[in-house]
Amino acid sequence: MTMKKTAVVLLSNRHVHLNREALDILYGEGYELTEKKKLGFPIFAANETVTLAGPKGEISNVRILGPLRPYVQAEILKADNYVLGIDAPVKISGSLDLAPLTLIGPKGEMHLDSVALIAKRHIHMTDEQAAAWGFEKGQNVSVKIGGERGLIFENTAVVFTEIPEPTLHVDIEEGNASGLKNLDVVEILA
Numbered sequence: 001m002t003m004k005k006t007a008v009v010l011l012s013n014r015h016v017h018l019n020r021e022a023l024d025i026l027y028g029e030g031y032e033l034t035e036k037k038k039l040g041f042p043i044f045a046a047n048e049t050v051t052l053a054g055p056k057g058e059i060s061n062v063r064i065l066g067p068l069r070p071y072v073q074a075e076i077l078k079a080d081n082y083v084l085g086i087d088a089p090v091k092i093s094g095s096l097d098l099a100p101l102t103l104i105g106p107k108g109e110m111h112l113d114s115v116a117l118i119a120k121r122h123i124h125m126t127d128e129q130a131a132a133w134g135f136e137k138g139q140n141v142s143v144k145i146g147g148e149r150g151l152i153f154e155n156t157a158v159v160f161t162e163i164p165e166p167t168l169h170v171d172i173e174e175g176n177a178s179g180l181k182n183l184d185v186v187e188i189l190a
């Protein structure tokens with residue numbers, strides 16, 4: 001019997017991560033995010049949103065994900081680049097050299113020279129699971145999607161996280177292009 005390598009799917013829409021300083025500026029000194037929906041501890045979707053503004057246009061009601069982080073980052077969709085008039089690169093979350101954008105909240109706004117990216121698709125798994133499958137941190141693998149819009153996602157990064165089961169993170173554009181839904185199970189090709 002051959003054991004297939006599989007991952008469960010979690011789709012993400014555009015969102016922002018804020019640090020303490022940014023939340024102070026956008027929502028007021030000492031403001032605390034309120035939880036709308038749990039996304040897997042400790043991450044949650046907040047009730048609070050921001051507007052993203054670029055040289056060409058704006059996108060409002062962009063969800064803030066909590067808790068606060070040490071850095072500010074806007075994870076947008078490829079199509080958002082055209083609306084905003086920026087050229088955000090495809091990179092792993094937490095990377096440097098991102099596109100500029102202005103974040104607007106109810107109490108203030110802030111311009112950042114390096115803040116917007118399109119999240120590179122990736123699979124979270126424990127280092128034990130990765131070792132069992134022979135994968136290294138940062139390695140790219142391919143993922144096979146079945147169904148009527150079936151395709152193969154190449155260049156999918158392996159990232160190490162303490163997580164109950166291997167989880168494929170793709171954005172809603174990738175999900176729509178391939179017909180994926182949350183909690184679908186996909187095959188990881190070695």
Ligand SMILES: [Zn+2]
Binds near residue numbers: 122124169
């Ligand atoms: Zn992720």
